[in-house]
Amino acid sequence: MQSRRACYNVPFKIAPFNTTFVLNISPQTSPGGEGIAFIIALDPTLPKNSSGQWLGIVNASTNGTSEAAIVAVEFDTRQSSTEDGPDNHVGININSISSLVQSSLSNTKDSMETLLVSPPLNLSSYFKQEVYVGFSGSTSNYTELNCVRAWEFNGVDIVIEEDAYGGIEDQIQHSSMAPKKYQLTELMKATGGFSNQNKLGEGGFGPVYKGILGNNKEIAVKRVSKNSRQGKQEFMAEVTTIGSLHHKNLVKLVGWCYESKELLLIYEFMPKGSLDKYLFNQSSELELQYSKVLDWKTRNSVIRDVAQALDYLHNGCERRRVQFKREMKLITR
Incomplete structure (x- = not known):
């Protein structure tokens, strides 16, 4: 042989x-x-x-x-x-x-x-x-x-086009507040190759997919679109800042990945989806679980939880000088 x-x-x-x-x-x-x-x-x-x-x-x-x-x-x-x-x-x-x-x-x-x-x-x-x-x-x-x-x-012997996000990995890994770095192959496997069947939705920065890691942990993977308005600085800010936040009413950023020019953010998975579906009864699945939209007592509780999270972002977290200007999406645990 x-x-x-x-x-x-x-x-x-x-x-x-x-x-x-x-x-x-x-x-x-x-x-x-x-x-x-x-x-x-x-x-x-x-x-x-x-x-x-x-x-x-x-x-x-x-x-x-x-x-x-x-x-x-x-x-x-x-x-x-x-x-x-x-x-x-x-x-x-x-x-x-x-x-x-x-x-x-x-x-x-x-x-x-x-x-x-x-x-x-x-x-x-x-x-x-x-x-x-x-x-x-x-x-x-x-x-x-x-x-x-x-x-x-x-x-043709030419130089490879410069990576628009060059140096991003070194800068993130030098931050003590950055969460875990994942491999692209690991996330590809977890999401079935970013299969449409696992697509949870799409935000201003790109689509979000459900994934299951090797330890059976469920995650949500945000894949930043090439045409997204989120650039290198915004991505690094989200990883190093959002990744350091800890509050019961905030979705936790658990990891990130930059590989083959792919920008990926990994969040904890919220199995019950977006709050707006409960408020406005937009999901046929939810209609089977709930006979009516959320009552006002529950709504007041939700408003209080959201207010607590916003107060933490502006006044309670350690990095008080950071100004948060992000889109706010309400989801349920």
């Missing part, structure tokens, strides 16, 4: 490029194995223990993690696991041996020009500096000869 990488020895900065290559794959056993891949990688070094099903792309410890730092177009010649695609398929992989999209190469008689179309990929979201391009491949108990007969690569 072996694996190898062959990369161009000069790195290039992420920029538009096009590449064309001709491969010759000759099985030495029946079936052949395991495959070859065109790779774009932060590190040209071959990962340890990356033979067999790993195709020299990743190994068991880096598979599915940002540590892998690799994008690959794989030509996989043998199905080596139940998660793997069929024998003889081409796929697009990001930091993983599992393909985002794939298509079978078996029994292909027509032109392969449009056999596989990748989803839009912004490589600068995965690589923040220079990268290497080349090929990787592997064998197992099944073997084949992988030959790159020809390869042409044309790219």
